[in-house]
Amino acid sequence: MRISLRVLLGLMVGLLAAIALGFAILEQRDSRDVLRQAEQMQARNHPVDVCLAVVNNFIAERGRSVAGMLVAKPIDSVHQGFLDERRQAVDEHIDQVFAMVPAGSQDKAREVKLLWEQVLAIRPELDRALALPQDQRDATLAGRWLDSANNFVEGLLELVYVMTDYPSIDDFGLDYLNNLRIASVLFSTMVTAESGIFRANSMSGRVFNQQEITALRVIRHQSSLVWERLIQGAQRIDNAATTAALERLKNSPVDELRARQGEILEAAEKGGFVADGNSLQRYAMVSMAVAKEAGDLGDSLGQLKERYTRDRVEQARERTRMAWLGIAAALLLGTLSFAVLAKRVAGPLRAIQQRIDLLIKKQSGHFPQTTVAPEGDELDRVNMALQLLDEAMDARVRSDEALLAHEGLSASILRTVPQAIIVTNAQGIIVMFSPGAEAMLGYSAAEVIGIHSPLLFHDEKEIQERARELTEELGGTVQPDRQVFFAKCSATGLQEEHEWTYIRKDGSRLTVLLSVTEVTGSHGNFYGCGVATDITERSQLAAEMSRLANYDPLTQLPNRRLFQDRISMAITQAKRENTLLALMVIDIDRFKPVNDQYGHSVGDVLLKAIAGRMHNCLRESDTLARVGGDEFVVILPMIGNSHDAVGVANKIRQSISQPFDLMEDITVSVDCSIGIAIYPDHGTSEEVLLKNADNAMYVAKALGRAQVHVANEGDGQGDGEARSATSRIQPTDRGGPITSLLWRRSYQCGNATIDQEHRELFDSGNAIIRAIANGSTPPEKFPETMDALIDLVITHFRNEEHILAEYGYGKLEEHAQKHEQLVKRALEMRSMATEGKLSLEDLVAFLTRDIVAGHMLIDDRDYFSMLRQHEGQK
Numbered sequence: 092m093r094i095s096l097r098v099l100l101g102l103m104v105g106l107l108a109a110i111a112l113g114f115a116i117l118e119q120r121d122s123r124d125v126l127r128q129a130e131q132m133q134a135r136n137h138p139v140d141v142c143l144a145v146v147n148n149f150i151a152e153r154g155r156s157v158a159g160m161l162v163a164k165p166i167d168s169v170h171q172g173f174l175d176e177r178r179q180a181v182d183e184h185i186d187q188v189f190a191m192v193p194a195g196s197q198d199k200a201r202e203v204k205l206l207w208e209q210v211l212a213i214r215p216e217l218d219r220a221l222a223l224p225q226d227q228r229d230a231t232l233a234g235r236w237l238d239s240a241n242n243f244v245e246g247l248l249e250l251v252y253v254m255t256d257y258p259s260i261d262d263f264g265l266d267y268l269n270n271l272r273i274a275s276v277l278f279s280t281m282v283t284a285e286s287g288i289f290r291a292n293s294m295s296g297r298v299f300n301q302q303e304i305t306a307l308r309v310i311r312h313q314s315s316l317v318w319e320r321l322i323q324g325a326q327r328i329d330n331a332a333t334t335a336a337l338e339r340l341k342n343s344p345v346d347e348l349r350a351r352q353g354e355i356l357e358a359a360e361k362g363g364f365v366a367d368g369n370s371l372q373r374y375a376m377v378s379m380a381v382a383k384e385a386g387d388l389g390d391s392l393g394q395l396k397e398r399y400t401r402d403r404v405e406q407a408r409e410r411t412r413m414a415w416l417g418i419a420a421a422l423l424l425g426t427l428s429f430a431v432l433a434k435r436v437a438g439p440l441r442a443i444q445q446r447i448d449l450l451i452k453k454q455s456g457h458f459p460q461t462t463v464a465p466e467g468d469e470l471d472r473v474n475m476a477l478q479l480l481d482e483a484m485d486a487r488v489r490s491d492e493a494l495l496a497h498e499g500l501s502a503s504i505l506r507t508v509p510q511a512i513i514v515t516n517a518q519g520i521i522v523m524f525s526p527g528a529e530a531m532l533g534y535s536a537a538e539v540i541g542i543h544s545p546l547l548f549h550d551e552k553e554i555q556e557r558a559r560e561l562t563e564e565l566g567g568t569v570q571p572d573r574q575v576f577f578a579k580c581s582a583t584g585l586q587e588e589h590e591w592t593y594i595r596k597d598g599s600r601l602t603v604l605l606s607v608t609e610v611t612g613s614h615g616n617f618y619g620c621g622v623a624t625d626i627t628e629r630s631q632l633a634a635e636m637s638r639l640a641n642y643d644p645l646t647q648l649p650n651r652r653l654f655q656d657r658i659s660m661a662i663t664q665a666k667r668e669n670t671l672l673a674l675m676v677i678d679i680d681r682f683k684p685v686n687d688q689y690g691h692s693v694g695d696v697l698l699k700a701i702a703g704r705m706h707n708c709l710r711e712s713d714t715l716a717r718v719g720g721d722e723f724v725v726i727l728p729m730i731g732n733s734h735d736a737v738g739v740a741n742k743i744r745q746s747i748s749q750p751f752d753l754m755e756d757i758t759v760s761v762d763c764s765i766g767i768a769i770y771p772d773h774g775t776s777e778e779v780l781l782k783n784a785d786n787a788m789y790v791a792k793a794l795g796r797a798q799v800h801v802a803n804e805g806d807g808q809g810d811g812e813a814r815s816a817t818s819r820i821q822p823t824d825r826g827g828p829i830t831s832l833l834w835r836r837s838y839q840c841g842n843a844t845i846d847q848e849h850r851e852l853f854d855s856g857n858a859i860i861r862a863i864a865n866g867s868t869p870p871e872k873f874p875e876t877m878d879a880l881i882d883l884v885i886t887h888f889r890n891e892e893h894i895l896a897e898y899g900y901g902k903l904e905e906h907a908q909k910h911e912q913l914v915k916r917a918l919e920m921r922s923m924a925t926e927g928k929l930s931l932e933d934l935v936a937f938l939t940r941d942i943v944a945g946h947m948l949i950d951d952r953d954y955f956s957m958l959r960q961h962e963g964q965k
Contacts, residue, residue, distance in 0.1 A: 108425025115417035138191035139254055139269070140393055145184045146247050146276050147386045150283050152177040153240040154379045157286075159221045160233045166221040178214075188250075196253045203246040209239045244280050251276075267324070268396040270837075274321045275389035279382045281314035282348070286378035304359055311352065318345070325388065330395050336388040343384040344377045351377070511603070511623040514610075519544040519573035522618070531603075531625060533596035544573060545621065548593045550600075557589070576607050577619055593623065601627045643717040645695055646702040654716035654724055658777050661714070661728050665770050672770035673727035673736035674780045676788040677705070677743065680762040680796040682721040689757060696753045697761070704746045708739065724784075733769050733801055740765045740799040748797065762797035764788055773802040782889075786882060789918060840951065841959040842894060848887040849947055855883055856938040873929070877921040884917055884942070898961055900954055909950055913941060 155174050159166040166174075185207060192200040217236055220228040251273060325337045511528035515521055521543055524536040532548055539547065546554065551571075558571040561578050569578045580587045586608045593603050603623040610618040641653035649657065658674065665672040679701065686694040698721065705723065706715055714726040725743075727736055747763045766788030774780040783802035791800035834853045839846045859876055861867070888910040895903050920937060923929040 105425070105429075108421065108428060111424060112418065112421040115414065115421045138188065138193070139251055140397070141184050141191065142188045142247060142251050142254070143273075143276055143389065143393065145181055145188055146244060146251075146280065147389065148177045148180040148184070149240070149244060149247070150279055150382060150386070151379075152181060153237070153244070154283055154286070154382060156217055156221070156236060156240075157233060158376070158379065160225075160228065160236075163225040165223060171221075188247075192250070193254060196250065199246075199250050199253045203243070203250050206239075206243040206246045210243050213239050248273075248276065248280060268328075268392055268399060271321065271324045271328075271392050274317055274324070275385050275392060278314060278317045278321055279385035279389070281317065282378060282385065283382050286348075304356060308356070311349075321388075325392070328392075328395070330391075333388070333391045333395055336384070336391040340381075340384040340388050343381045345381055348377050348381055509625075511621075513545055513621045513623070515545065515573070515619045515621075517617040519546075519619070521545065528623070531595075531601070531623070532593060545576070546572065548595075550592050550594060553592055573619075576605075576621065577609060580607055580609055590626070591623075601625055603627075646699050646717050648702055648706075648723075649714060649716040651716065651718040654714065654718060654726075655777065657714045657716075658726055658780070661726050662770060662775070662777060662780075665728060666775070670728070671730045671732065671772075673725075673730050673733070673739075674768045674770070674784045675725040675727070675736070675740055675743075676766045676781070676784040677723040677725065678764050678788055678792065679721035679723075679747070680764055680792070682761055685759050685761065689759075693753055693757060693759075697751055697759060700751050700753065701747060701761070704749075705743050708742045708746055724781075733767070733772075736767050736769065737799055737801065740767060744797065744799060764791040764796050765799045766791055766802065767799065768802045782886070786885065789881070789885070789914075790878070792918065838947070840955045841961075845887075845891055845894060845958070848883075848890060849951075852883060852887060852942065852947070855880055856942070860934065860938070874921060874924050877917075877924050881914070881917045881921060885914055888914065894958075895954060898954075898957060900957065902953065906950065906954075909946065913946060916941065 152174060155170060155177065159170055159174070189200055189204060213236055216229075216232060220232050322337070322341065325333060328334070508525065508527050509530070510525075511531045512523065512525035513521055513528055514523035520541060521539045522541070524534070524539050529535055534547075554575055555571045557575045558569045561569040561575060565578060565582055569575060576587075586606055588604060588606045591603055591605050593601050595601065602625075604626045606622045606624075608620050610620050641650060642648065643650045661672055664670075682694070682697070685697055698717075702715070702717065702723070705725070709715055709725065709727075712728060716724050716726075718724050725739075727739060730736055744763055744765060747761060750758050750760045752758050766784045766786065768774060768780045768784035768787060770780055773783040787800045787802040791798040834850055838849065859880060862873075862876060888907075892903065892907050892910065895906065900906070916937065920929060920934070
């Protein structure tokens with residue numbers, strides 16, 4: 092059943108209107124979701140703000156209470172009034188905090204309630220002590236009050252973290268402001284915590300023990316990291332109030348506070364005790380001043396976050412309003428389109444259909460003589476054109492003359508076509524030989540038409556080889572004659588294209604692209620039509636491009652692309668023949684100083700000389716490729732065992748270690764580090780073998796360079812003698828709190844592989860810190876533990892770069908350079924571990940500052956929005 096054109100047009104207009112309406116409805120739904128998220132974001136701010144207000148006020152209460160304990164006299168009315176004001180603020184808001192805690196944070200809230208009850212229990216005793224002279228107070232009260240207060244502050248901050256660790260609504264600005272505000276409160280808390288420990292100890296009159304000193308140094312290190320991130324992050328915010336608060340914090344007596352803490356710690360480490368009433372009072376005032384400025388910055392950030400949230404809500408509401416307008420516009424547009432279709436299209440089309448019916452009747456001899464006026468719109472003029480068609484039908488006889496003229500024109504055009512057009516009959520004899528064929532092959536049409544077949548121009552060996560290929564491909568015997576041109580065409584019914592070598596009359600050769608088609612003539616005769624295009628220059632260019640694409644232009648060795656093809660074929664051969672295969676990764680040691688001293692031109696000469704020496708150490712069946720600046724790989728097929736590969740590697744290493752006389756007055760010396768992986772012992776795929784060989788090369792470098800190392804072996808091999816890598820790291824006896832890497836869902840970028848590997852790095856880092864801190868792992872195992880961490884870091888960096896490359900990350904090269912720097916740093920720390928020089932502070936700083944804070948939470952954040960957008964489109 093056919094659908095009329097008018098109905099079809101109506102359906103199309105309806106479909107377009109429905110699509111427009113659908114898009115408008117989708118936009119309305121999306122805008123409603125955005126509004127719901129923005130309102131949810133606004134609702135989440137309030138409990139966090141109240142909780143942070145409790146933290147700020149309680150920190151002030153804690154500091155003023157301890158300051159009062161330091162004064163010999165009873166607390167005066169001014170300090171008591173300040174203390175009462177802060178207590179009132181804490182008491183007013185703490186119940187609000189517990190009432191607004193989300194369901195998922197109730198467990199942490201119950202823990203905080205218990206800590207709050209402990210604070211309430213000790214407050215009366217503290218008030219009584221503050222009302223007495225210092226010599227009548229309980230000497231242990233200050234310490235007990237600080238312990239209870241610090242635990243309560245720590246619990247409140249953990250509750251803040253739990254309440255903010257909600258599923259992401261993909262708002263980077265809110266996360267940024269929220270994290271900065273928490274950082275300001277965390278810094279204020281750390282400062283007052285440090286000061287509280289110093290004051291409590293000073294009031295006790297005893298010297299710090301080693302465990303307390305270690306704990307204070309770790310806290311100071313953490314507060315320094317928070318200080319740096321807080322200052323850097325707040326400087327990026329363009330807000331006058333926040334900028335003013337930031338300047339006040341930067342100008343606060345932080346340096347004086349740090350200096351005083353350093354004096355006390357240095358004296359304590361020497362077994363001394365430095366404290367007096369005036370300096371202790373000054374220390375307390377400085378600490379409270381720094382904490383106050385940090386709190387002011389946090390308040391400013393909180394106000395900025397509240398304004399940011401309100402703006403997002405208003406934007407979402409505006410978007411919702413526009414979506415409703417879009418729905419109304421789509422409905423109005425659909426209605427108007429149907430009206431225009433009915434008046435301007437459907438009616439005139441009906442008239443056209445009637446006119447076509449009249450033309451059909453004319454063909455049957457029943458056409459009534461009528462005329463159609465040319466007046467009217469465009470469709471009326473179409474009716475007039477249909478009437479003029481009547482006259483065109485009467486002029487059909489004149490078309491024969493035009494056809495003859497057309498044939499002459501076709502012959503003229505054929506003479507200008509540069510391609511060779513050759514037509515054969517059913518017996519394969521040439522029946523047409525175009526002027527382009529004459530020019531291309533040097534034969535005249537008279538020499539070949541009716542006499543020869545196209546086999547005259549073809550290489551006999553090429554015909555036989557093509558016949559064998561088609562026999563295998565089509566599953567039937569193809570004879571080495573004219574069948575090679577038409578067998579595939581006959582089997583598929585499609586035109587076939589294939590490259591051939593044509594032999595000219597003078598014996599010279601050219602490469603052509605031959606397109607063959609089967610044609611049936613007007614009387615049922617079979618013809619074969621071939622069109623040959625000269626692609627000699629293109630073939631030569633393709634061969635040159637292939638060479639450039641597969642070989643390194645400097646050393647003329649296979650490049651990474653050709654190496655990948657050859658390692659794949661070598662693995663296939665080794666698997667088929669059940670033989671061993673060795674893969675070497677070779678990195679030139681001390682190559683960069685040569686480039687830096689003599690320039691890249693001398694470095695290029697050195698690379699060519701190195702390639703020549705390595706090539707002389709290999710068999711003809713081996714493959715040597717350059718895959719990087721000074722990085723080479725070697726494929727050794729058909730080896731007996733791993734010792735054969737080690738022998739070749741040592742031969743290469745010894746050859747490279749000999750001095751190079753590059754040019755007049757320039758002699759240089761370099762070495763190389765070689766990693767070896769054996770198929771199938773160390774992997775059965777190209778990726779696994781290359782990874783293990785590359786890791787083995789890095790181990791060789793870590794063992795002192797100029798080494799040969801086999802994957803999965805504990806010792807590197809050099810000059811045939813085993814090298815021992817005994818660790819001399821001593822177990823820690825520091826005690827006290829140890830830094831722990833805390834994973835939060837806001838650190839997720841949206842890609843499952845990257846997020847999983849980031850989480851594994853957190854877990855591995857925590858395990859290593861605990862192992863070194865508590866001495867549970869023997870010292871000789873620490874280098875192995877570092878090796879596991881390094882392997883995990885290298886694997887993650889490669890996977891991350893591969894994923895970013897797939898998504899087209901614009902800063903991939905810069906990101907990869909940062910990865911390389913971190914790997915070098917990790918290898919240096921592994922060497923320090925082997926030499927017994929690795930300290931807990933160095934390891935903690937590397938994991939927290941370089942890997943987590945510096946790279947994963949700053950550098951990696953740059954691509955989070957890109958990955959989240961791509962993952963959201965899946």
